[in-house]
Amino acid sequence: MKHIKFKKSANAEFSKTLHKRVNDHFKVSQTKKYGGRPMVIKTIFMLSLFFIPLGFIGSGLVSSVWLLFTLYILSGLGMAGIGMGVMHDAIHGSYSKNPTVNKYLGYTMNLIGANASVWRVQHNVLHHTYTNIDHGDDDINAPFFLRFSPNAKRYWIHRFQHFYIWFFYGLSTISWITTKDFVRALRYRKMGLLKGDFKKVLMKISGWKVLYYSYALVLPLIMVPLSAWIIVLAFLSMHFVTGLLISLVFQTAHILEETSFPQADEEGIISDSWVTHQLATTSNYAPKSRIFSWLIGGLNFQVEHHLFPNISHVHYRKISKIVSQTAKEFKIPYLVNPTFFSALGDHVKMLRQLGRA
Structure with missing residues (x-):
């Protein structure tokens, strides 16, 4: 990948003003940028939702097929909640002021079958830095049968991706717990993004x-006194539900008709500053839905998350007003869909468009 740079001079005043206003918000309100008690409550809830159903299953008291599937799927909801609402903040360093707390709560990613070290490179480094840039953002570097960028090569099969993509979204966490972490660890090592003794990394x-x-x-x-194939199927169902939920939450914020997919010039320069690039490539949705926002870790405020990943998601709703107003003053687009389903509809339209042109 060519080393990509952003124009720091582009919209520099907007970036300066925005950061000052957000910092002033925390000073005036006398609140910290971290999660605090609300995050502790959410952590207890999501970990309980994940482990308690698994505890019942592992106790040997479950003999009903439907109860087995129900408990596994409930655990899957907890898994999604941990991924979006606990681990996410911790690995970004916004859960707590204490780095040790962030480090150990980041390991909740490992507890749900994936790997925090690999995800940190994929998400914090590549996705957040090079959002929607082909060959830079690893979230849109998809297998050949999926096309998430108009700059990626198109194949005939992409004409049907808006029909079959849901199946592959459902397989995403199954990929995580099996091969994905190993494949990406090897690639990140070759890119110089994963440090340390590689054998120890693989062992961990x-x-x-x-x-x-x-x-x-x-x-x-x-x-569990049931056939092995039933238990394995229930386990896979848990991951299918989790994978589908997490994929839809993230994809409906970036892969849309309204978002940009910029390319660097021959010198590797993006014409926008990093801040305005995030606004052009990211969209919010369902800003008025408080319960939904709580369940998905504030990721309906993706714009604020991309601009301020060091701020806990519990503050996104309030600072979104500052971001939208400042963007309006500087005549910079601030993308938002009124509901999750309208964002989902736009995502499907974009997938169809990417399959045809």
Whole structure:
């Protein structure tokens, strides 16, 4: 990948004004940028939603097929909540002022079968820095049968991707717990983005996955008095629900008709500043839905998250007013869909468009 740079001089006054206003908001309100008690409550809730159903399954008391599937899917909802509302803040360093707290709560990513170290590179470094830039943003670097950028090569099969993509969204966390972390760890090592003894890195990834499979699948296979194929199917159903939820939450903020997919020039320069680039490539949705926002870790305010990843998502609703007003003053587009379903509809339109042109 060519080293990509942004024009710092572009809209510099907007960036300066925006950051000053957001900082002033925290000073005037005498609040900290971190999560505090609301994040502790959410953490307890989401971890409980994940582990308690698994605990019942592993106890051997579950003999009903429908109860087994229900408990696994409930655990999947907790898994999604941990990924979007706990681990996400922790790995960005916005959960707590204490780096040790962030470090250990970041390991909740490992507890749900993925790997925090690999995800940190994929998300914090590549996605947040090079949002919607082909070959830069790893979230849009998809297998050949999926096309998330108008700058990516188009194949005939993409004409149908808006029909079959839901299946692959559902497989996303299954990919995480099996091959994805190893494949990306190898690639990031070659890119110089993953430091340290690579054998130890692989051993740590493997060790965490063994732990996860032990309580999420192996123990149920031993304790639940049902056929193994039923238990495995219920386990996969949990991941399918989780993968679908997480994919839709993230994709409906970036892969839209309204968002931009800029390309660097021959010298690797993006014409926008990094701040205005984030506004052009990211969209909010459902800004009035408080319950929905709580459940998905404030990720309906993706614009604010991309601009201020060091601020906990519990503050996004309030600072979104500052961001939208400042963008309006400087005549910079601030993208937002009124509901999640309108964003989802736009996402489907974009997938169809990407399959045809």
